[in-house]
Amino acid sequence: MELKTYIETHRERFINELLELLKIPSVSADRKFEADVLKTAQYLHDSLEKAGVDQVEICPTAGYPIIYAQKIIDDSLPTVLVYGHYDVQPADPYELWDSPPFEPVIKDEKIYARGACDDKGQMYMHIKAFEAMVATDSLYCNVKFMIEGEEEVGSNNLDTFVKANKERLGADVILISDTSMISLDTPSITVGLRGLSYVQVEVTGPNRDLHSGVYGGAVANPINTLCAMIASLHDDKGAITVPGFYDNVAELSAEEREALNRAPFDIDEYKKDLDIDDVSGEEGYTTVERTGIRPTLDVNGIWGGYTGEGAKTVLPSKAYAKISMRLVPNQNSDRITDLFQKHFEAIAPKSVKVKVMPFHGGEAAVTPTTSTAYAAASAAFEEAWGVLPIPTRDGGSIPIVALFKEELGLDTLLMGFGLDSDAIHSPNEHYGIFNYMKGIETITLFHKHYKSQM
Ligand code: BES
Numbered sequence: 001m002e003l004k005t006y007i008e009t010h011r012e013r014f015i016n017e018l019l020e021l022l023k024i025p026s027v028s029a030d031r032k033f034e035a036d037v038l039k040t041a042q043y044l045h046d047s048l049e050k051a052g053v054d055q056v057e058i059c060p061t062a063g064y065p066i067i068y069a070q071k072i073i074d075d076s077l078p079t080v081l082v083y084g085h086y087d088v089q090p091a092d093p094y095e096l097w098d099s100p101p102f103e104p105v106i107k108d109e110k111i112y113a114r115g116a117c118d119d120k121g122q123m124y125m126h127i128k129a130f131e132a133m134v135a136t137d138s139l140y141c142n143v144k145f146m147i148e149g150e151e152e153v154g155s156n157n158l159d160t161f162v163k164a165n166k167e168r169l170g171a172d173v174i175l176i177s178d179t180s181m182i183s184l185d186t187p188s189i190t191v192g193l194r195g196l197s198y199v200q201v202e203v204t205g206p207n208r209d210l211h212s213g214v215y216g217g218a219v220a221n222p223i224n225t226l227c228a229m230i231a232s233l234h235d236d237k238g239a240i241t242v243p244g245f246y247d248n249v250a251e252l253s254a255e256e257r258e259a260l261n262r263a264p265f266d267i268d269e270y271k272k273d274l275d276i277d278d279v280s281g282e283e284g285y286t287t288v289e290r291t292g293i294r295p296t297l298d299v300n301g302i303w304g305g306y307t308g309e310g311a312k313t314v315l316p317s318k319a320y321a322k323i324s325m326r327l328v329p330n331q332n333s334d335r336i337t338d339l340f341q342k343h344f345e346a347i348a349p350k351s352v353k354v355k356v357m358p359f360h361g362g363e364a365a366v367t368p369t370t371s372t373a374y375a376a377a378s379a380a381f382e383e384a385w386g387v388l389p390i391p392t393r394d395g396g397s398i399p400i401v402a403l404f405k406e407e408l409g410l411d412t413l414l415m416g417f418g419l420d421s422d423a424i425h426s427p428n429e430h431y432g433i434f435n436y437m438k439g440i441e442t443i444t445l446f447h448k449h450y451k452s453q454m
Pocket residue numbers: 118119151152153154155178179180193196360362394395396397398399
């Protein structure tokens with residue numbers, strides 16, 4: 001049977017298997033789901049086995065296991081190492097979902113479930129593409145799989161695994177589907193990702209919660225203080241005020257910026273999709289640039305004091321915030337964390353004490369548009385979608401791309417099939433069945449073109 005016919009013939013089953021995978025709540029951030037995360041690893045182990053790998057192993061780590069699998073058909077052929085993640089973000093707040101996050105439903109040709117796009121749907125396409133190539137006797141390249149269960153919590157144990165398995169992970173390219181494309185009319189290949197520095201801050205005022213009448217006005221309120229400190233982290237042009245923050249930021253040439261802005265982008269659609277009357281950000285940059293090539297500082301959560309029902313008059317002892325900084329090439333996440341910490345301590349008034357706790361971080365990545373893998377992906381998109389894809393930079397982070405380059409010396413090809421409107425990390429995450437099926441086909445074509453161009 002022809003490859004394309006095989007994919008069409010097995011469409012229903014390919015979709016159903018993904019639905020089964022989506023029913024397992026593999027939330028890595030919450031220990032409550034530990035058994036489910038492990039069950040997901042087993043599900044993928046079995047799927048890979050059935051798809052026809054020669055070797056598959058659930059490799060333990062200090063955290064959740066990494067699934068490694070391979071099929072080596074000929075040492076003289078190129079080897080593609082597929083990376084993906086089987087863990088998902090927490091589904092909270094559950095009440096904002098139109099249907100339960102772990103009971104996938106199909107509506108308007110889209111699958112609604114946590115992880116539908118990020119990354120179970122996109123990762124599983126590679127297993128199905130592999131199955132189709134094996135079943136039709138058309139596996140073009142050697143294939144290895146490395147699928148982890150801790151991406152959404154910072155990939156803390158991947159580093160050790162990669163260092164300990166350098167030989168086994170030997171490949172010519174790393175292939176990842178965990179990003180988005182511009183639109184169904186304009187497929188794209190991601191060539192840049194932002195880095196990340198994530199911290200939690202704690203501001204302490206008095207040693208205990210106080211009566212806000214008895215003490216209010218005379219003792220620093222840590223929530224008021226924290227808000228003022230956070231507000232001062234941007235100037236009136238939307239630039240970040242942490243000294244040294246922009247020191248190493250790679251500036252793009254006028255031509256590069258122009259090329260970036262040539263990609264189709266409809267600001268009115270963008271605003272309409274988000275129900276906002278205006279966008280907001282650093283002066284002098286377009287929306288595409290603000291998310292693609294400029295660093296950011298955002299509060300992800302803020303709390304303290306009384307947030308229960310009704311009113312309680314309290315001057316709280318403590319206030320907290322979680323802050324993420326998205327980084328661009330040449331910024332270093334450890335250095336940025338350090339600069340932030342020093343600045344945040346420096347701007348704190350004497351009336352409070354502050355603590356900065358660094359969480360995970362990771363470096364930005366830029367991948368080449370001149371590689372064989374890029375050319376193969378470009379040809380694959382052209383063949384499957386009828387148009388040449390455009391290179392784009394995504395605002396999200398996949399810190400392991402920089403790690404792979406450093407440890408394995410390998411470039412990554414980011415062949416994402418999600419859409420920005422898929423609501424990843426949000427309620428009602430979904431993934432188009434068209435993207436899923438077309439993606440499977442495109443992946444097989446990547447393998448074909450990669451082999452013939454090597
Ligand atoms: N798949 C995303 C990253 C992504 C999404 C890149 C869309 C480009 C476009 C990934 O699962 C993710 O969410 N990464 C985290 C960072 C991680 C260290 C927790 C992120 O970007 O917040």
